[in-house]
Amino acid sequence: MASYGYLTAVMAATLVSTATVVSQEVGGPVEQVGVMVGQVVEHHLTGCHLVLITTTQHSHVFSSIIRHMGAEAGVVVEAGWMLSQDQLTQDHLLQGLWGDTRTTCRALILDLTTSNSTDLVFRLLESSGMWKLSETLVLVMGGSEGVEDVLLHYDLRNTVHAFYMALTLHDLPLQNLPRLANSRLGKTLMQEVSERVWVYRRCLYCNNGEADVQLIHKWNLTSLPQHTDDLFFHEQFHNFFGHKIQFSAVRFFPYMAFTLNSNESGSTVTLRDSLDARLLSVFAHTLNFSLDIREQPQRAWGSQKNGKFNGMLGQLQREEVDIGGPVSPQAERVRIIEFLGAYEIDVLSIVSLKPTPLPQHLSLMRPFAGELWVALLMSVVAWGVSLWFIHRARRWFAGGRGVKFTTAFLYGWGALLERPPSNPSVSDSGKVLVGWWLVFCVVMITGFRSSLISHLTVQGRTQSPETFEDLLDRSNWKWGIEHWMMRGMPKEYFSKHTDPVVKEINKKMEVLTADEALRKVKEGSYSLFSPKYHITVIIDSKYTNSYGQTPFYISKRGIVLIASFGWSFRKGSPYYTRFLQLKSRLEDAGIIQQWASEVISARVRENRAAAALDPQATLEDSREMTLGLHHLQGALYLLILGCSIACLILLKENFAQTRSSRSGNVSSI
Numbered sequence: 167m168a169s170y171g172y173l174t175a176v177m178a179a180t181l182v183s184t185a186t187v188v189s190q191e192v193g194g195p196v197e198q199v200g201v202m203v204g205q206v207v208e209h210h211l212t213g214c215h216l217v218l219i220t221t222t223q224h225s226h227v228f229s230s231i232i233r234h235m236g237a238e239a240g241v242v243v244e245a246g247w248m249l250s251q252d253q254l255t256q257d258h259l260l261q262g263l264w265g266d267t268r269t270t271c272r273a274l275i276l277d278l279t280t281s282n283s284t285d286l287v288f289r290l291l292e293s294s295g296m297w298k299l300s301e302t303l304v305l306v307m308g309g310s311e312g313v314e315d316v317l318l319h320y321d322l323r324n325t326v327h328a329f330y331m332a333l334t335l336h337d338l339p340l341q342n343l344p345r346l347a348n349s350r351l352g353k354t355l356m357q358e359v360s361e362r363v364w365v366y367r368r369c370l371y372c373n374n375g376e377a378d379v380q381l382i383h384k385w386n387l388t389s390l391p392q393h394t395d396d397l398f399f400h401e402q403f404h405n406f407f408g409h410k411i412q413f414s415a416v417r418f419f420p421y422m423a424f425t426l427n428s429n430e431s432g433s434t435v436t437l438r439d440s441l442d443a444r445l446l447s448v449f450a451h452t453l454n455f456s457l458d459i460r461e462q463p464q465r466a467w468g469s470q471k472n473g474k475f476n477g478m479l480g481q482l483q484r485e486e487v488d489i490g491g492p493v494s495p496q497a498e499r500v501r502i503i504e505f506l507g508a509y510e511i512d513v514l515s516i517v518s519l520k521p522t523p524l525p526q527h528l529s530l531m532r533p534f535a536g537e538l539w540v541a542l543l544m545s546v547v548a549w550g551v552s553l554w555f556i557h558r559a560r561r562w563f564a565g566g567r568g569v570k571f572t573t574a575f576l577y578g579w580g581a582l583l584e585r586p587p588s589n590p591s592v593s594d595s596g597k598v599l600v601g602w603w604l605v606f607c608v609v610m611i612t613g614f615r616s617s618l619i620s621h622l623t624v625q626g627r628t629q630s631p632e633t634f635e636d637l638l639d640r641s642n643w644k645w646g647i648e649h650w651m652m653r654g655m656p657k658e659y660f661s662k663h664t665d666p667v668v669k670e671i672n673k674k675m676e677v678l679t680a681d682e683a684l685r686k687v688k689e690g691s692y693s694l695f696s697p698k699y700h701i702t703v704i705i706d707s708k709y710t711n712s713y714g715q716t717p718f719y720i721s722k723r724g725i726v727l728i729a730s731f732g733w734s735f736r737k738g739s740p741y742y743t744r745f746l747q748l749k750s751r752l753e754d755a756g757i758i759q760q761w762a763s764e765v766i767s768a769r770v771r772e773n774r775a776a777a778a779l780d781p782q783a784t785l786e787d788s789r790e791m792t793l794g795l796h797h798l799q800g801a802l803y804l805l806i807l808g809c810s811i812a813c814l815i816l817l818k819e820n821f822a823q824t825r826s827s828r829s830g831n832v833s834s835i
Contacts, residue, residue: 519718
């Protein structure tokens with residue numbers, strides 16, 4: 167803000183000193199002009215950042231204005247002096263001309279009463295980027311000639327509120343006013359001109375959609391204060407009067423869909439049912455504007471090179487079109503466009519094969535987790551050892567019968583199976599231990615039985631990948647992305663991301679079409695990255711039957727690649743705020759979200775009708791669930807395992823008995 171203070175100090179010092187001289191020499195109409203503008207500033211521009219531009223350092227009208235502005239602060243600039251500086255000095259001074267990013271209200275006052283030439287003023291406005299600040303209120307004072315040349319000037323093309331006070335003082339040499347004021351002719355002329363201050367307003371679309379100039383007031387400087395409420399708060403955007411808006415479009419369903427009217431590059435299009443078609447229809451009907459919608463000639467959003475964009479963004483940068491869409495914001499893009507988030511963001515989803523049933527031979531093991539099975543087995547062994555040790559200790563100190571470890575272990579195991587043998591405990595301490603073990607068994611048996619029933623009734627399924635980490639954790643798993651996505655934001659996301667996980671995903675990424683990728687997904691161990699809305703339409707149209715069954719699974723947790731998605735407006739578009747208001751109302755009412763669902767459903771029905779798909783193509787078995795042999799095969803495997811172990815033990819016993827018999831025979835000999 168150093169340039170702001172320097173600029174104000176240099177210019178204000180000159181003009182304030184001039185104002186002191188003029189205040190002693192000039193009165194009447196010049197003084198009344200200052201009062202009138204001061205009144206406007208006081209009533210409507212309080213707290214605004216004011217910029218005052220004149221074409222000469224000796225503007226008597228401007229000096230009077232400065233003295234009647236009260237405590238309002240601003241920047242005072244003499245256009246000729248500013249433009250006479252070298253480019254580096256100009257750039258330095260212009261940095262603080264319009265305030266900073268915290269400035270929410272700006273006003274520009276132009277004094278053209280002492281010069282018919284507006285070239286210097288508008289050259290300065292062009293250099294300062296005034297055309298980007300559409301909400302800046304512009305108040306011009308000048309002669310009765312050239313009103314339209316000023317208000318319809320190209321540099322004010324985006325200005326919403328621009329007013330011109332046509333002062334007849336311009337027809338009189340102001341340096342002669344002190345001398346004329348003492349003469350009869352001077353008094354007559356000054357009284358006459360005081361009745362001739364006409365106020366004009368620039369309207370944006372009142373001339374059949376084009377800008378025009380309207381006379382709105384005839385003010386009398388001798389009868390102040392004037393009523394200005396209807397002057398500065400006129401709504402420009404209730405009616406566009408058929409104004410034609412140029413729209414550059416790129417296909418991206420469900421946001422934008424259209425058919426070309428010809429094969430020529432950049433030809434006009436006819437919108438199909440999509441979010442943009444519905445939004446534009448509502449906006450055009452509400453605001454009464456027309457649309458010239460054309461396909462973007464390069465069918466690209468655009469990339470930057472040496473500060474210049476190509477594609478849609480290049481058209482907006484060159485102001486060849488008014489709006490482009492759909493598009494996403496980026497740091498370099500928002501410097502040349504105004505972005506409007508028009509719809510809910512579409513996340514990047516992972517498409518994989520639908521979860522399949524888990525292996526049935528492990529169904530008896532699934533009620534408990536692996537660590538619980540280990541804990542249960544260790545509990546049986548530990549309890550058996552405890553019971554054996556208690557009886558062993560009692561036998562040492564008190565005598566009596568003991569308990570074998572195998573007997574204690576088999577009792578604990580039998581209790582878990584609800585078929586325990588006779589109680590082996592002969593002591594009170596052993597009986598207490600057995601009692602608490604039975605309580606433990608009741609809890610474990612109840613939990614296992616209920617979980618087993620649920621697992622047999624509702625078959626468990628494998629988990630499909632939801633995140634990048636899930637993909638990397640799977641062995642021999644591959645993934646791909648559609649080729650058209652690697653031309654915009656997804657390409658930058660994967661190529662520039664610093665996360666090692668994303669880098670690894672990008673390193674093994676395959677680029678292919680949607681049909682090729684889905685074919686690989688059906689073969690297994692493969693996933694596809696695709697926008698959720700886009701891939702939902704493809705899957706529901708081609709790979710889903712009338713019962714809603716499909717072999718594919720779309721991840722619930724999407725990856726957010728961009729913060730927002732919507733329309734891009736050329737910089738300084740005057741109606742940007744109005745469009746934002748209408749969009750916010752639709753969004754708050756939930757209409758845009760509802761439209762998205764309807765558009766997708768309508769497109770799916772249209773595609774299926776065109777393809778005449780067989781409703782039974784992907785139908786799965788929907789019969790009532792009944793338990794079969796394959797559901798309980800785990801129990802058979804356990805039985806076979808138990809029999810095999812028993813046979814091995816039998817062989818061991820026979821072998822041991824045979825060796826014992828041979829040893830006895832040898833001893834007897």
